[in-house]
Amino acid sequence: MHPPTRRIQRVFPIYPTYLLLEFDTGEYRIADFSAEVERGGKLFEPLKQWAFFRQVQVDEDQISIVWPNGLDVDPGVLYVESKPITIRQLMES
Template structure:
């Protein structure tokens, strides 16, 4: 059964690419640029130094201005504005990885 994702570490790579380590041992390399939209992400989108101020707080990537990104979205590989159907399909696919036939 899919458990909510928790990020344990962020490593900055090139540009907006990061490596994320999750509590379950999984690692993902992700380009976060598509997730940096809206006024709260403006400083991070326009200045790489501001982007690199991200830390992990309570299992989530956060920035000093209060911006954050849902770790489940990143773990499941969903797009920023994923529909409910896309969420359900991603969770079902994740659950299928661990089901026994």
């Protein structure tokens, strides 16, 4: 049996290539997209531009995130690859 999929409730882009993710558990996590942006490729190349990167949104099913070019990222991958952060840590940074 697979663990339940965590849903992303809100996403906040942070310059230049970070995302603050709020999961349905109430947990906040930081995802670093610098490696993906640096690697480029058809879908990741536009993320090099901050004006495009910051257009990230939670998809209509409130499961994951999506950019206008159709790039979406599995919430399970986002959860595993991101790091937990507390509100206190956010306030101090």
